[in-house]
Amino acid sequence: MSSARGRGGRRRSSGHEEEHSNHERWLISYSDMITVLMALFIVLFAISQVDQQKYVALRDSLAAGFNTNAAPSVLDGSNGTLDGGSVDPQAAPATSTGGMVDADAGLGTQGANPSSVPAETVDPVLLEAARREAAHLEGVRAQLAGLLQANGLSDAVRFRIDERGLVMGLVADDVFFAAASAVLTPTARQVLDVSGPTLVSLAESISVEGHANTIPVSGRYPTNWELSSDRATQVLRHLVEVDGVAPQRIMAVGYGDARPLVDGPGEDAIVANRRVDLVILSSAPEAVRVLVPTLTGTEG
Template structure:
């Protein structure tokens, strides 16, 4: 009876089923690895197109944007190799209109400041040339400091000790100084200074009054030139509050007894800044 049954043909080898299972597991494993990795929009799109061509997928899947799904592994784990940045991650910087205005203001300030400094150096050199004799005798000192000219009138040859009366021979020097002041724009500060030795006379109760009186005397000599604008002039009495050197010797005290005529031009730099309106909110 068994001999009458037709013999069945041999089927596929038994190991082929195991091999197919293994390939399926490997494919699932690589799909999981891909899902855990950081997505790159450009590469994902290229891979999707390749898979579509290979497997005949007809449905188009747009991959312009990064996949919105977020896994726990993706948020808590970063791969050892950093992927190349996609165009979506690029950051571009540009200068705004407000920043351009600030840059223009800064350039204008620097240009005006440089021009004023050059003019101050030229005017200070002119003063030194005109007052060469007095500078050589130690009666006058001219300095250029940033945006101002300091004409330092020493007590020697200008005021008797403890007095606010200007030496008559010094008025000729004041005429030359006033000529430069007329041709130099800016505020004119006349500041009187003394040493730290107290004074108490029938005319001056303290060094504050003496320093102020000497500054006023210099202003009156300056204003003898009608071309000098009175509104530019400011008088200050500083007593011994701003010494040039410590009052530790008679020579140093003599240096501190002075009247400074300061031509201040810092306001010109501020006024030269372009005025910009408020930035719209």
């Protein structure tokens, strides 16, 4: 009986044996974190060190590979500042001293003295865009001039390319308008009808600008302002109502005698300033338009 009790006691004592708990398990996670941080700092320290000799060798090899002896844009040294030696003054975009010509300018002042911009000082992108726009306007002028010449009307129109676009000046001795009159003559209607299809095909807007000479008017028109405005309106109406120019693309304005083509009181000024200008407005950006007159002939 005592032996049985001994065996039972041994069984009970073996059943109550407790597991050993590990209170140092956090050290493993902590050690891993410290190891990762140390590796991170080592990497950061390594990449922050620049081998100056290797950098210079890389720079020289790249310069030799691209066949250039130009000074590199990143300068040697550790102060992080530029001394201006790497700036190319020829690469700066050109600016116009006079800016864009006022949209009110008449044929007499537009393009008379186009600013000469050396090609080497102009942004190549802007210069190429200006060349394309100049070629486009030259093409329109050649097309209109050819049609007018084929109909014997080449002497009735004077062309000019300026910073606004292509100016088609309807200037001739009593060909378009009689004195103090806004009534279109048969020749004026013929010029508009010959030019109409080309004007209709264009995407640009058109400004019809009426002008008068300095002789005071009487009768129907109180001043030359009303006379010049009526002349522009009559041309606009003919282009829209007869030739089919979209009304959304065209506008009319009168300048009276404030924008003379020829200065002075002589007979030439009296005849030449009695006119209407059709301005095909360029849709190119202003920075491109200011370059166009320097790339084209100004009059034809």
